[in-house]
Structure formats: C-alpha cells, structure tokens
Amino acid sequence: MLNKIFLLISLFMVKTVLSQDKPIVFKGALIYTIAGDPIKNGIFTVQNGKIINIGPEGSAIDPEAEVVDVTGKVIMPGLIDTHSHLGGPDGGDGSNPLNPETRAIDAINPTSDGFKKALAGGITTINVMPGSGHLMGGQTAYLKMREGRIIEDLLIINEKGVTGGMKMANGTNPMRGNGGFPGTRAKSASLVRELFLKAQEYKIKIEKGGKDSTKLPERDLRMEALVEVLNGKRVVHFHSHKSNDILTAIRLSKEFGFRMVLHHLSEGWMVADEIAKAGIPCSIINIEVVGGKMEVLNLSLKNGGILEKAGAMVAFHTDDGITDSRLFLRTAALSVRLGMSREKALEGLTIVGAKIMDLSNSTGSLQKGKDADFIILSGDPFSVYTKVEQTWVEGKKRYDITVPADKAFLTGGYGVYSSDRGEFHHHDGEEDEEGN
Amino acid sequence: MKKIQLIVLLLLPIGLFAQIAIKAEIIYTVSSSPIRDGVILIKDGKIKAVGTAAEIKIPEEYKIYPSKIVTPGLIDARSVIGMSGAMNVAADQDQLEKSSPIQPELRAIDAYNPSEQLVKAVREFGVTTMHTGHGIGALVSGQTMIVKTKKGTVETVVINPFAMLAMTIGPEVSSNFSSPGTKAKQISMIRTELFKAQDYLKKMSDKDSTKRPTFDLKMDALSKMLKGEIKALITANKSVDIMNAIRLSKEFNFKLVIDGAAESYLLINEIKASKAEVILHATMARNDDDMINMNRESAMLLTKAGITVSIESGYESYVPKSRVILFEAAEAVAYGLSFDEGLKAVTINPAKLLGIDNRVGSIEKGKDADLVLFNGDPFEYTTNVTSVIIDGVVEYNTAP
Numbered sequence A: 001m002l003n004k005i006f007l008l009i010s011l012f013m014v015k016t017v018l019s020q021d022k023p024i025v026f027k028g029a030l031i032y033t034i035a036g037d038p039i040k041n042g043i044f045t046v047q048n049g050k051i052i053n054i055g056p057e058g059s060a061i062d063p064e065a066e067v068v069d070v071t072g073k074v075i076m077p078g079l080i081d082t083h084s085h086l087g088g089p090d091g092g093d094g095s096n097p098l099n100p101e102t103r104a105i106d107a108i109n110p111t112s113d114g115f116k117k118a119l120a121g122g123i124t125t126i127n128v129m130p131g132s133g134h135l136m137g138g139q140t141a142y143l144k145m146r147e148g149r150i151i152e153d154l155l156i157i158n159e160k161g162v163t164g165g166m167k168m169a170n171g172t173n174p175m176r177g178n179g180g181f182p183g184t185r186a187k188s189a190s191l192v193r194e195l196f197l198k199a200q201e202y203k204i205k206i207e208k209g210g211k212d213s214t215k216l217p218e219r220d221l222r223m224e225a226l227v228e229v230l231n232g233k234r235v236v237h238f239h240s241h242k243s244n245d246i247l248t249a250i251r252l253s254k255e256f257g258f259r260m261v262l263h264h265l266s267e268g269w270m271v272a273d274e275i276a277k278a279g280i281p282c283s284i285i286n287i288e289v290v291g292g293k294m295e296v297l298n299l300s301l302k303n304g305g306i307l308e309k310a311g312a313m314v315a316f317h318t319d320d321g322i323t324d325s326r327l328f329l330r331t332a333a334l335s336v337r338l339g340m341s342r343e344k345a346l347e348g349l350t351i352v353g354a355k356i357m358d359l360s361n362s363t364g365s366l367q368k369g370k371d372a373d374f375i376i377l378s379g380d381p382f383s384v385y386t387k388v389e390q391t392w393v394e395g396k397k398r399y400d401i402t403v404p405a406d407k408a409f410l411t412g413g414y415g416v417y418s419s420d421r422g423e424f425h426h427h428d429g430e431e432d433e434e435g436n
Numbered sequence B: 001m002k003k004i005q006l007i008v009l010l011l012l013p014i015g016l017f018a019q020i021a022i023k024a025e026i027i028y029t030v031s032s033s034p035i036r037d038g039v040i041l042i043k044d045g046k047i048k049a050v051g052t053a054a055e056i057k058i059p060e061e062y063k064i065y066p067s068k069i070v071t072p073g074l075i076d077a078r079s080v081i082g083m084s085g086a087m088n089v090a091a092d093q094d095q096l097e098k099s100s101p102i103q104p105e106l107r108a109i110d111a112y113n114p115s116e117q118l119v120k121a122v123r124e125f126g127v128t129t130m131h132t133g134h135g136i137g138a139l140v141s142g143q144t145m146i147v148k149t150k151k152g153t154v155e156t157v158v159i160n161p162f163a164m165l166a167m168t169i170g171p172e173v174s175s176n177f178s179s180p181g182t183k184a185k186q187i188s189m190i191r192t193e194l195f196k197a198q199d200y201l202k203k204m205s206d207k208d209s210t211k212r213p214t215f216d217l218k219m220d221a222l223s224k225m226l227k228g229e230i231k232a233l234i235t236a237n238k239s240v241d242i243m244n245a246i247r248l249s250k251e252f253n254f255k256l257v258i259d260g261a262a263e264s265y266l267l268i269n270e271i272k273a274s275k276a277e278v279i280l281h282a283t284m285a286r287n288d289d290d291m292i293n294m295n296r297e298s299a300m301l302l303t304k305a306g307i308t309v310s311i312e313s314g315y316e317s318y319v320p321k322s323r324v325i326l327f328e329a330a331e332a333v334a335y336g337l338s339f340d341e342g343l344k345a346v347t348i349n350p351a352k353l354l355g356i357d358n359r360v361g362s363i364e365k366g367k368d369a370d371l372v373l374f375n376g377d378p379f380e381y382t383t384n385v386t387s388v389i390i391d392g393v394v395e396y397n398t399a400p
Helices: A003-018 A114-120 A185-209 A221-230 A243-256 A268-278 A303-310 A325-337 A342-349 A351-356 A404-411 B002-011 B117-123 B171-176 B183-204 B217-226 B239-252 B268-274 B298-304 B325-334 B339-344 B348-353
Strands: A024-031 A039-047 A050-055 A066-069 A074-077 A079-084 A123-128 A136-139 A141-144 A166-169 A236-240 A260-264 A282-284 A314-316 A374-377 A388-393 A396-400 B020-027 B035-043 B046-052 B063-072 B074-076 B127-133 B140-148 B158-160 B164-168 B231-236 B256-260 B277-280 B309-311 B371-374 B385-390 B393-397
Touching (some): A079 A325, A079 A351, A114 A123, A114 A388, A114 A396, A114 A404, A123 A351, A185 A243, A236 A243, A243 A260, A243 A268, A268 A282, A268 A303, A282 A303, A303 A314, A303 A325, A303 A342, A314 A325, A314 A342, A314 A351, A342 A351, A396 A404, B063 B385, B074 B325, B074 B348, B127 B164, B127 B348, B164 B217, B183 B239, B231 B239, B239 B268, B277 B298, B277 B348, B298 B339, B309 B325, B309 B348
Parallel strands (some): A024 A066, A024 A074, A079 A123, A166 A236, A236 A260, A260 A282, A282 A314, B020 B063, B074 B127, B231 B256
Antiparallel strands (some): A024 A039, A039 A050, A074 A374, A374 A388, A388 A396, B035 B046, B063 B371, B127 B140, B140 B158, B140 B164
C-alpha cells in the first residue's frame, strides 16, 4: 500500500539531492542544540538540506561558505507539533466509530494557508490528525513544512517505514450514542477491544500465510492498518482528557500491546505516576482557563511540570485550531510558568515530538547529519517579546519575517488568510463534529 | 442595595479588612509615571496613599505584601463570563436567548453567577472588574452589567446593573435566527424597533399622564439608549457591518461602542469622525468567519492613529471557553503596542469607556483598592500573578 507513496517521494527526493548547494554558516547565535549544552556564539553550518557542522565560537569556517551573521539571535531546532488539524485532515464519517482504513493524506490540502501559520510559528514538522469524534478517527499524516503542491511533497516516511500514526479517542467526543457510535465509556472500550481481537486474528493469519498467497487472508484495509499498529510500526495517538479515560487507554494498550502516545491529558497531572510507570509518552496542550466542555474542567497549566517530575516524556501540541500554530512557543512557555524546567520544555517542543513520531534520527535536534530544520529567534524562546525571524526546512528558508508577504501570515490582515485556501476549524460547542 | 452591603460587611470576618501595605519594586500607576521602590497603603477598601518608600511610612498595624510589580486591577471591557459558564452545557449558558432577535428587556443581573468558576479563573489572572452580560449573536441580545470579580452575590459585586445594550450586526445573527437572514433585513429590523422606541419616548413625555402608553420593558430599555443614558454595544467585525453600526448611531443619535471591530484598521478615519468608541477583539481570537481579516497589529495601528483601544476577552464557544485579557494585552504588546498602551488597554481605557474611571483603572489615592501583584513583567509568559486584591480584600494569594 505504501509502495506507491514511497516511489513518489523518492522521485522528489532525487531532485533535491542532485542540487549541490553552497554551505551556509550561521555565526554568532546562542544555539540550543537540544542534544547537549547550549552553545554561545556558535558556528552552525548547513548544506544540501543537512546540518554539516555545529561548533563553538572560533570553529573553522569553510571559505566557500556563505556566512550569515546572527549575533545576538537564538537558533534552535524547528518545532515539532505532535497534534494539529491544519490542512483539513478528514478521517471517518458518521457511518462508523472505528475507521482504521481512512487516511488523512486523502483529504489534506497541501496548499492550505494553515501551513503558513505553522511556519510563522517556527513549526517544521507536523502530525496532522483526523478529529476525535470517532473512537478511531483514521491514519494521521506526518508532514514536513516543505514547499509543495501535492501531499507527497510534504509527506515524511519515518524510521518505521510509515507516513503517520493512528488516531484514537475516548471520553465524550466519540460518544454520540447513535448510528453505531457508543453511548457510554464501557461500550467505547468494548468496541475497541472487539476490533483489536479481530486484528490479532488477522495478524496471525498473515504471519502463518507468509509468502504463500493461497494461505493469506483476503485483503482488508481495516485489518492491514491495524496490523501495522499491532506490530509497532504505526503508533496510536490517543486523545484522552479525564484521568479514568487516560487509564482506560493505558489498559487497552497493555492488553493489545500497541505503542501509544497520550494526547491532551487535561487530567494527566492527577495520574502522572501511573502514566510515567506505564512508560507512555505524553503530548500536552496548554489552555489558560478551564472549560469549554465538561472533560476539561480540571485542566491545569501545572500539567507539564507535574508529568515531568513524575518522569514521563512530555511533548507539546497546538491542536490547531484549538490553539494557534503561531503561538506554539507560548504553549511550552506556559508550562515553564508553572513549574516545568526550561530544558524539558525545549525538548518537548522538539526532540520528544520527533521520538514520538519515530523521526528522531533525522530531526528534532541540531546534530551533524540531521535535516537542517531550524529556526532563528530574536531572543529567548519563552519570552512574549521574542519573534520567530526565520524558519528553515531541510536547508531551505521557508519563512522570513523581514519579507512582508511572509510577515503577513504572522499578523494577519485584509485578504491574507482566505477561506478558500484554508481549512479553519469551527467549534460550535457541543455539536462540534470534529470534536478536537 | 445599601442594606445588603451593610449586612455583608457585618458578616465578613474582621481579619479580611486588615489594613494592607504593598511594597513593590515598580508600581505601574497608569495615571502617572511608574514608581520605583514604591508603597501603597490600603484602608477600608480604598487606596489611602501611594508613593515611594521614602515618602510613605508604613504604620505598624499594616500587614505588608512585598512584590516585584504592581498594576491596577485589570478591567475586561467586554466578556460574557458569569452568564456563560465553563461546563458549556445548556444549564450554564445564559448569554444568548434565541426566542427572538430583539430582547433589550433581558437583564444581566437576573442571570449572572458570581460563583462561576470562570470568574475565579480570570480573577486569578488579575481581572478585578468585568463588563459582562448578554452575548453576541442577536440584534439586541439584552443588557450588560459591570461587576467586580470578587466573591459574593450579584448584589454585592455589581457596580452598574445596566451598562449597555448588547447588539450584534453580522452573519452570526443570521445563523441564530430564521429571520433576519440578510444584512439589509438586520438593519431594517433594528430601525423599525428604534422608531417605535422614539415614538414611545415621545408619548411617555406627554404632560397628560392619561395619554402616556403603558409601561413597556422593551421600549423602556431602548429609550434609555436613545436618551443617551446607556451606550449601544454593537458587535461588528466586517467593515460593512461596522459602517452599518455607525450609520445607525448617526440616524438615532445614540452613543456607540464598536465591539470586536476586526476590520476597524481599514476604517480609521470613519471611526474617528463618528466618535464611536472601540473595544477590540482578543488578539489571539481565531481568524475565521467574519474575523478572517483580523490583524494582530490592530491595537497598535488604532492607537497610533489616535483611537483609544480597550481589549476584551469577548466570547468563545468552545475550548478555551474564555480568553484572558492579561494574555491578550500581552500579545497586543508583542505585536507592536507599547507596554504603557498595552496596560492602559486593560485598565484606564476600559474604565473610561465604562464610566467607572472615578473608582478604578489606575492606582490613585481615593480609588478602589483593586491591585494585581506580579513576580515579574506582567506580560511575560513565565511571570505569575502572586496576589489579587479587590476592594482592599486579598482575594487570591500564592505567597506563604
């Protein structure tokens, strides 16, 4: 199934590899590599889309290189948003609460204005997901914020050989109570368990059949996707707010042995020890005030700090349009406001997200050989006064605040964002179909 | 009201009214230059003195609150908190009555819930006064009120029970009602109602009391607006809707506050000429629907052009259920507004717009002791509010 996507992507990759660029050296910035201690007045070199060197002040500079003076600025890895709805990712429809076969890539508009928002916010990698109105919303898409006209231009194949995860949700959003959708929490869990039991059987048949096509079961799109989940290739991104729902998600992942990341976790701070003990990574969002729906009445900006202290891995997400991609640094700063360490908050914006998406070999920190995904900031990452000045994706400058057409996507204004080119989410209270 | 206040005063533990002194590295008074190494003395709920530590001696019986930064209590220029609750279920959503598009008789005081957890939430981010009440989405959704965010009953927290009439022009109205379905119909319906109110007002002033019409709640509320006793708070975001609001205010000669005002930066001359006041949408509001052309630099652009800007939390239908003006002002500052103007946009500017600047909006002798203590730059993401004082009572405190 994925072979075709592979082929398309490799065709595009050939093009970039062939063009040998001049090295570019960024000199004088405070560099948060995330892989080690910050480097003051560092020398940071990129070429052909990759990081080719990072050194301290006084490191040798390639005489062939173009040197950019960024004295006084801050350089850090491009931000990784582990949960977003930019580009209009559909999953399942109202016909079924469980939709492992539906793919976000079949819906996303790669030319969406939303991706300009992400770039203005310093985001270079995004996990674009279907909404949480289903127990299983469908396959998510891992995207790089490359320039693109078609989805394959943006799509990433990760270290497990897949281009996304699997969106799941529990709690009230998928509890529609009609049309085959669950009306209670227990029913929600039982529907999921029934599906995974089937998938386990299917997986055994596939393994027994091996290369003998006569012994293989009939192709089943739903089961094929779930086999990828069961064999650990495709990670489950599990939307869960309340502490009991979080524990149910952990129970399900243990029963069927699927790899999982917990998302949102409004009450994560109440069961932080259990989350940490289970070794489940977290992807959290920060909302300033409680409410909007019953499940988030206990959310707290202390979540990040408490999860960190418990020993859990914590990444952040925008859930755009719940929070705005242009304010992603702010999300992590709000955790620092209430007790999270600066170090772990920076990791939560970068390398933890990369690990969660099985992309940490190529992005999420500034290390020799990794993709040249980085941002240049005017000051401290956690200050309200700091601006993302430049966003680079695989060695290409994709956003520059000094270019008025780019800056417009930061501020907005007349005709900057268009309803034709964007898929902005609408949230109308309880009727919310997307159910983010 | 007086009696109720008296009873409440008697019931409160005496300790709450202990005399308080605030020591601060910087006091942003808003009314004058910041005071370094400053002191504020609070007595009987009012500011008794403000000045430098050298000028003001703290009497022995005063309890001292040391802090880094002090600002006036923040004033939310337009909210629906207390009418709209955090749970977001029918039981706590009283901001919009959909039985009819024009209901000026609906009073905010009959619905406001001072114990709503969103009130507590914004109080802990420094909001001490709110202009709240009926919501966005009807031609006239009802009345608004001004309250302190302190604990109490509506009677003990209210400053002005009927501040403005909440009105909306734009697509939101047509999505809530089968009619009006168009912009032209919206304006014609408002004009029809206001002509009736003009007529009512005229007949009511007849010297012969037998010729006066029977008292009408709806007409009475609209009459107050036509007489200039209260302002019209018209939510309008698209430039065409903003111009419609201005045209209406000219025709009926009412005091206009343009709320939301997403495209106001396109109409700077027109707004200035109209003398309308502006409450600007949250800086972080979502740029969709009739807000698609919103500009995060609007507060800066309008202020530079000489239009006084107040920043609101506004209304949110989902998560987050409310914006917080502390953060919205911070973003306005990040997008070009000066620090001083950013602070004014959530203190003295809304105080003037709401007609309560004799009591709140700056740190001056004789004003209500509404103060926010911070452990750093109020607008920084990583700064915390450490104490909130309302009418001289410490309503929130994180210090030991």
